[in-house]
Amino acid sequence: MKIWRNLLATDLYITDTKSPETAAALKRTIEALMDRGAIVRNLENLGERALPYKMSAHSQQHRKAGYFLVDFYAPTTTIESIMEHLSRDVDVIRPNVVKHPLTQEVKECGGIVPFPVEEKLYSAKKRK
């Protein structure tokens, strides 16, 4: 099982973040995840913000949304069905599933390697 990170931009009406509609939508989403064999690890609310650009989903246009972040374990084969289900949900504007950043190794960058200018560019080769 791999760790995935799910980022949802969910439709939010102009009422508070604690409205029962958002709660119901979130519950639906997480239940859908668990139905497909995912183990939900964490759910975070990244706040309600104005979207950076106008998004249209399900024949509606949105300018504001609540952002939610779900960490879960799931087998790689079920991601497709999860994404398909989420794209059908009316309350979810933009679902995204991404590999969890903590699973990726930290590669040390060696910085800028000095480039041997004379060797590569000014080689004394015979040109025909």
Place this chain on the structure above:
Amino acid sequence: MAAVIASCCSLGKKLTHCIMAAVCLPNSRTHLVLWRRDCLQYKQVTGNEDLPLLSQFVSPFTGCIYGRHITGLYGKKQKEITKVIKRAQIMGFMPLTYKDPAYLKDPKVCNIKYWE
């Protein structure tokens, strides 16, 4: 260097752009900034933490991602940053055609001069 400039000027369109690039070639790349450009560690996707860092590599006027000659990053890092910026834009964390106004006053990492 002269040969390069001449060939760029002959194209005609990108005249000023090429001259700017020649002028802005950095001798010392030590920009002591909140985030040192030389040692960018691994990137995270969720823009909520890294958005200010990513917005430093984006033009405030057009929102386009700066090229290698402006950022001064080497191959892999430039590619990584481009990918992460595109990801954040598509997922709805970062704006496409402008720079998020909250990050307009961040320290300048890239070698770009704006008309004032």
